[in-house]
Amino acid sequence: MAKIIRVNLNDLSIKTEPVPERYTMLGGRGLTSTIIYNEVNPTTHPLSEGNKLVFAPGVLTGTIAPSSGRLSVGAKSPLTGGIKESNVGGTAARKMANLGIKAIVVEGKAKNNKFILKISSEGFEFLPAEEIWGLGNYLTAEQLQQRFGNKVCILSIGQAGTNQMATATIAATDMEGRPCRHAGRGGLGAVMGSKGLKAIIIDDNQAKETLLDLKDKDGFNTVARDWSKSLVELRKALTAYGTAITVNVTNAIGGLPTRNFSRGNYEGADKINGTALAERIKVNGGKTGHACSPGCVIRCSNIYVEPDGAYVTSGLEYETICLLGSNCEIDDLDAIARFDYLCDDFGLDTMEIGAAIAVAMEGAVLEFGDSAKVDALIREIGNATVLGRILGQGAVVTGRVFNVERVPAVKGQSVASYDPRVFKGTGVSYATTPMGGDHSVGNLLPGRFGVDHTKAEGQVEASRLIQLCSTVQDTMGLCNFTGCDLPSMEIIAQLLSKAKGTEVKSADVMKIGQEILLKELKFNQLAGFTSMDDKLPAFFKTEKLAPTNLVFDVSDEELEKIFNFS
């Protein structure tokens, strides 16, 4: 029987609850956002005991649906002050599904002591965490694996999380047991740290439960297998080069963030693009085509090693490469890979940190291109020096302290590696999503939905559609690369039809997405957000971006209409 585990750090209670009927078709973001919406006061301080931290595998997690192993983490965000979902690969979601756990809801706040939560088919318990509280994610994982075996999955926070920084992530171990997959955005690691929870150990040894009952299992599996096969074909380039393949695209069309979003192309782009990355990995003996979670058919991850084969980091991705690379005018992949390792170990969002460092560069704290100083600065953040604490609170606070006007952030969160002046649809998503300056909620690459990415026309409609699709995918536990579009919604409807034994239409699926989005928007409204918060920073609208000389010109009036669904 699927269940919800509710743990409270105030009194160390652990309760198992049946899944309410109304939650059965929810999972992932749909479930985390619904629980936060239902149970957290929108004006609660994000680091107070009133906030809750929710972990939920997707509706399809545990089935053979392709790349359906993502885990959603939700809370009120200390970075944005709004509702937040951030999802992550690794093995956690699958193991939770194997244990029949629909969600873990973490409540309250430990008074003095620090804790680990251990979850297995034998039960649930708190263990003391004092000895590992100050460790980075890599040592944390290593020590817990030594104690509990290397087959457990570990969700943990590094020093950024224990120091409650608003850029702190929650790490999930991958199939090799490394804590290199991160629920990166929105500072959810700080929420975990505020509660006094260092790690969750998920042991699915002997566990054989499922979350989704399959009425027509064969039918379901046939649809899932066909989808997998087509995705393997469609995503070959991602498998070969990883997400870094996008560097060439964004650079060519002039939307690659360079020098704190002051240019759209970068002279060092060839040194950090997908080809360069794959080549470097091949020469040094690393791995491309690496799956970040069980059942992934796209395998866009990689393992980056030194020339002697020693491990550097895993899952060196496009966003990290650009925000800590081109945006800081650094073209040294080895250096960027080390930054990635450091951020993963301290538990820092590489995107927000990259954006904050570039803002600090513009504020003359360090020079653009100085990779030795960036390395030192990331260590300062991890070690919570005074300077480190500033950047550890993200790009907006960094801009406030160093008086930098050009801060590329929405609702307190930095935008991603697609300049919104060129990727106008993605700009609409940054501006309007309840998640803050986020691309994963609705990234509109050239040609999506037949809209010209450089024109204002049609972007609001395109963003609305992709935001709905992506909300559905995040609810299903599916990776965005399975396709944020109507055909993928159709396949999801087929899968749900086979699972339930009654017809589910793609319109029904879209309706789920809409209901979730509306709850998230309502939460933010009650937290104090207005349409004034649904805007890009002024410089995107006034400063022409070289070399295209485009500005973001989707009107405020259009942005305000995006979620008028009726």
Add this chain to the structure above:
Amino acid sequence: MAKIIRVNLNDLSIKTEPVPERYTMLGGRGLTSTIIYNEVNPTTHPLSEGNKLVFAPGVLTGTIAPSSGRLSVGAKSPLTGGIKESNVGGTAARKMANLGIKAIVVEGKAKNNKFILKISSEGFEFLPAEEIWGLGNYLTAEQLQQRFGNKVCILSIGQAGTNQMATATIAATDMEGRPCRHAGRGGLGAVMGSKGLKAIIIDDNQAKETLLDLKDKDGFNTVARDWSKSLVELRKALTAYGTAITVNVTNAIGGLPTRNFSRGNYEGADKINGTALAERIKVNGGKTGHACSPGCVIRCSNIYVEPDGAYVTSGLEYETICLLGSNCEIDDLDAIARFDYLCDDFGLDTMEIGAAIAVAMEGAVLEFGDSAKVDALIREIGNATVLGRILGQGAVVTGRVFNVERVPAVKGQSVASYDPRVFKGTGVSYATTPMGGDHSVGNLLPGRFGVDHTKAEGQVEASRLIQLCSTVQDTMGLCNFTGCDLPSMEIIAQLLSKAKGTEVKSADVMKIGQEILLKELKFNQLAGFTSMDDKLPAFFKTEKLAPTNLVFDVSDEELEKIFNFS
């Protein structure tokens, strides 16, 4: 002929404009807020060239109306992000009135060079400021007085202003030529710094203009003299002990901010109260009963000296004594006087800095009561070290960086030295004024308007009334101590009647206040403020304040109704 001087740092143009008819009954806050409302885009970045900085003497400045020499400074605030007026004593307002200058409007932003603006009856000119750009206010004033004579008034910014910190003030020299009077709140010094303007020299030698035409001069002067006489009687205690006399009141009723607003009384209160201050000044040979501006009949200022008679600071006031004293658990008046000097010299708001330091103390950056560290920390702010830059952005940024939840601020600005759990009407003013957590807009001491200060009942009505009265006073150029109440509105109406030669009723006067408040509220609304911003921090509502165990319990619904004038 009264005129408006419009200077633009973009092209160094200086224009003289006649006063538009609709501005004739406006001055001070009424005029600064109207000009900002009419001319500044509410979404402009406060430190960008689109912001304007307006200086305006009051409607009554230059007449013999008592204590009518206050200068209003207005802009969009870098601290609150909303409209701001901060007013100051000293000789500037009177000298501007003598020159017939209704307002100075500073626009644009110097590209590379830095400037001084010199104003006299002979004309207006920009002078280079490079040599004094990095100096504190005291050396700035000294050097400019050596050059331009010691009778000029100097408005200047210290290092906090040139570094564009959101706690930066604008200093005005007093009758002794010392830059010890400050337009303290809202970071207006940063706006001046952002424009590349270091100082304004006002030379009224030979000037004999007036701002307000007196149709019935004798009648006006009779009313003014009677008012002066009654104020001399009524404010004897303020004259004798200064504003520090309030320490005993707030401490006795349990509303004196102590240890970052965690207690309402302070064991060291006897060492920092009005008696202690007057005694210390008397023993050392300083001065009480000192007037901060020409024509002041209340004379609540003082000159604080060392035992050898050497000058320490002037105008050591209640807010400074409490926010840098009891709120930091420091009971050493000499130390607080030195903090005051340092803040005045660097050009820092003693209130915001006191609040920020106490927040840093709660965040374990330094210990409560450590006055040597406070001294060092203020110097770090002035010298713009990394740590100094954090505190230099105010209490909210300090709380963000050091993860302190208990930040006593509204709309980004720290509240004053009246705990709103005990002074509930003042709490309503903090929450609802368009100015941020400000007391000067509507401070409700015990017994005001017959309302029990500890009860929720009647506070919203009392705050509305006093906010209207205080808007009027700030518009007239009157010190708040002339009485923020209906009788003083009646006297103002009489004065305006005599001046205009037609009957002005106190209802007309109140109407002026209402119109100004509504413009300020509208500006903030267009800047993105909502009723969610009209609230006190949660801890004031949930944490009982010892020793009274009161919480702030005026409901949100009541707060929202405060400015429904119709």
